[in-house]
Amino acid sequence: MGRPSVQDQRRQEVLDAFMTCVATYGVxxxxxxxxxxxxxxxxxxIRHHLGNREAMVLALGNHIAETLNQxxxxxxxxxxxxxxxxxxxxxxxxxxxxSDPRTNICYQSLSNxxxxxxxxxxxxxxxxxxxxxxxxxxxxxGHPTADAKICxxxxxxxxxxxxxxxxxxxxxPPESWASNSFLAxxxxxxxxxxxx
Amino acid sequence: MGRPSVQDQRRQEVLDAFMTCVATYGVxxxxxxxxxxxxxxxxxxIRHHLGNREAMVLALGNHIAETLNQxxxxxxxxxxxxxxxxxxxxxxxxxxxxSDPRTNICYQSLSNxxxxxxxxxxxxxxxxxxxxxxxxxxxxxGHPTADAKICxxxxxxxxxxxxxxxxxxxxxPPESWASNSFLAxxxxxxxxxxxx
DNA sequence: CGTTTGGCTGTCCACATTGACAGAAAATTT
DNA sequence: AAATTTTCTGTCAATGTGGACAGCCAAACG
Numbered sequence: 001m002g003r004p005s006v007q008d009q010r011r012q013e014v015l016d017a018f019m020t021c022v023a024t025y026g027v028x029x030x031x032x033x034x035x036x037x038x039x040x041x042x043x044x045x046i047r048h049h050l051g052n053r054e055a056m057v058l059a060l061g062n063h064i065a066e067t068l069n070q071x072x073x074x075x076x077x078x079x080x081x082x083x084x085x086x087x088x089x090x091x092x093x094x095x096x097x098x099s100d101p102r103t104n105i106c107y108q109s110l111s112n113x114x115x116x117x118x119x120x121x122x123x124x125x126x127x128x129x130x131x132x133x134x135x136x137x138x139x140x141x142g143h144p145t146a147d148a149k150i151c152x153x154x155x156x157x158x159x160x161x162x163x164x165x166x167x168x169x170x171x172x173p174p175e176s177w178a179s180n181s182f183l184a185x186x187x188x189x190x191x192x193x194x195x196x
Numbered sequence: 197m198g199r200p201s202v203q204d205q206r207r208q209e210v211l212d213a214f215m216t217c218v219a220t221y222g223v224x225x226x227x228x229x230x231x232x233x234x235x236x237x238x239x240x241x242i243r244h245h246l247g248n249r250e251a252m253v254l255a256l257g258n259h260i261a262e263t264l265n266q267x268x269x270x271x272x273x274x275x276x277x278x279x280x281x282x283x284x285x286x287x288x289x290x291x292x293x294x295s296d297p298r299t300n301i302c303y304q305s306l307s308n309x310x311x312x313x314x315x316x317x318x319x320x321x322x323x324x325x326x327x328x329x330x331x332x333x334x335x336x337x338g339h340p341t342a343d344a345k346i347c348x349x350x351x352x353x354x355x356x357x358x359x360x361x362x363x364x365x366x367x368x369p370p371e372s373w374a375s376n377s378f379l380a381x382x383x384x385x386x387x388x389x390x391x392x
Numbered sequence: 393c394g395t396t397t398g399g400c401t402g403t404c405c406a407c408a409t410t411g412a413c414a415g416a417a418a419a420t421t422t
Numbered sequence: 423a424a425a426t427t428t429t430c431t432g433t434c435a436a437t438g439t440g441g442a443c444a445g446c447c448a449a450a451c452g
Contacts, residue, residue: 004450006399024311028225031439042401047441105308111366112301115220125367150383156373157357157380164356167363170310171321177352184353184384187346191383198420198427206429227409238431243411 007049014039014049015063018056023102027057027113057110057117064106065123071099072127072134083138085158085189092162093182104166135159142195154188161185203245210235210245211259214252219298223253223309253306253313260302261319267295268326272333279334281354281385288358289378300362331355338391350384357381 017039021030036043050056079087107124114121135155143151165181213235217226232239246252275283303320310317331351339347361377 004398010399023308026222026224026305026308028222029312032441033439043440044402044442045400048399053440108304108363109222109308111364112219112222112305114366114368116225121367125369128364128367128369153376153379153383156376157384160360160377160380161353161356163363164360167304167359168307168324170307171317171324172310173321173324180349180352181356183349184356187349187387188353188380188384191387198425200420200428202429228411229409239410240412240432241430244429248411 010045011049014041014046015059018046018050018060019063019102019106022060022109023105027109054117057113058119060106061110061117061120062123064103064110065127067100067103068107068127069130071103072130075131076134076137079138082141084195085139085142085154085192086186086195088135088138089158089182089185089189092158093165093178093185101166101169104163105170108167132156132159139189139192143192146192150192154192157188158185161188206241207245210237210242211255214246214256215259215298215302218256218305219301223305250313253309254315256302257306257313257316258319260299260306261323263296263299264303264323265326267299268323268330271327272330275334278337280391281335281338281350281388282382282391284331284334285354285378285381285385288354289361289374289381297362297365300359301366304363328352328355335385335388339388342388346388350388353384354381357384 014035017035018030020038021034025031025034032043032046035046039046046056050059075088075091076083078091107127110117110120111124114124132155135158136152139151139155139158140146140148161181161184165178168177210231213231214226216234217230221227221230228239228242231242235242242252246255271284271287272279274287303323306313306316307320310320328351331354332348335347335351335354336342336344357377357380361374364373
């Protein structure tokens with residue numbers, strides 16, 4: 001049968017190194033050499049596992065989207081039954097929640113590259129839709145009597161406030177930026193009245 | 197006296213072309229040739245006007261920060277006396293307000309490059325602080341009796357919701373994403389009660 | 393032990409990009 | 423018209439980057 005294949009594992013490792021490089025140097029700044037150094041491999045192996053540059057970028061886009069989808073699923077499960085909007089906000093903004101900080105930075109970088117790699121759009125868009133949907137479901141569960149459209153607005157607002165906070169991380173802003181987003185999300189949730 | 201200098205104007209044109217390229221290709225993807233093509237000049241002239249790559253990036257960072265500061269000042273003036281929070285939100289989210297869409301994309305790209313160009317951090321950070329401050333002042337003017345800390349939270353929330361909306365523009369999301377952010381900002385503002 | 397299968401390395405070429413310089417062309421003043 | 427200053431062009435070398443290939447090495451199986 002020959003040597004057993006570790007291709008799947010290697011592919012994950014290379015993808016992870018690519019993710020680190022994109023987060024640090026941007027999509028166009030993540031060269032094969034930097035990725036190879038990060039992965040501890042030789043440059044030709046990167047190509048062997050992920051294909052040419054375009055294939056690499058699309059693979060990363062799908063990987064990021066998949067990661068976000070898993071986080072959405074986790075979020076849905078980790079909140080008690082019935083889930084509370086307050087708990088959603090606290091999980092999103094808790095520092096120990098600590099979703100991999102590279103994920104959101106890569107998401108941003110890839111978003112800005114959609115014009116160059118159009119196939120990125122679909123997975124990135126639907127990953128975000130999924131996250132929105134989880135938030136909407138949680139908010140509606142916590143406020144069954146509230147208007148559906150209003151719940152949607154509040155849920156989107158909470159997620160967007162969270163996203164902004166993450167987007168500013170590379171700037172290392174004062175702590176107040178994050179706490180103001182957190183407090184704003186709380187206030188927004190409270191417009192729905194007490195939870196059931 | 198010799199030929200008259202058009203250096204200042206050329207510098208602005210080159211900076212503008214650089215901005216377009218960064219918005220399209222990212223910081224590392226904006227090569228001198230692409231910038232030259234965009235500016236309608238020959239490559240060596242780019243270097244002549246903006247210096248080497250690092251100087252170019254820092255110049256763009258300062259230019260973006262300056263642009264944002266001007267927009268902040270404009271925002272402060274364009275709102276009536278007394279300014280209303282509602283008007284602030286409507287101006288921010290109005291499509292015809294149409295601040296140059298490249299500005300926010302460049303801001304994001306540059307933010308993600310702070311690790312490589314540390315001198316970018318200061319101007320980007322204080323431009324955002326300025327924008328926050330304008331929003332805080334407007335909200336406080338509209339709600340003179342409200343608690344100062346709460347006004348700060350609401351103002352930051354409004355700005356952050358606006359920022360997120362702009363950040364998603366490259367993904368060309370469904371129109372509902374923007375309208376939900378807008379409605380969330382309105383709801384958030386309403387938590388302060390009626391305006392004076 | 394040999395074969396087979398797959399992972400890994402070394403090396404090559406083509407091309408893009410940056411950085412630098414010398415010199416031509418243009419415009420204004422004297 | 424001549425001189426001067428600035429703008430612009432052409433070209434070179436050095437380096438970085440992507441893409442491709444041939445061949446070696448390691449591990450499992452018969």
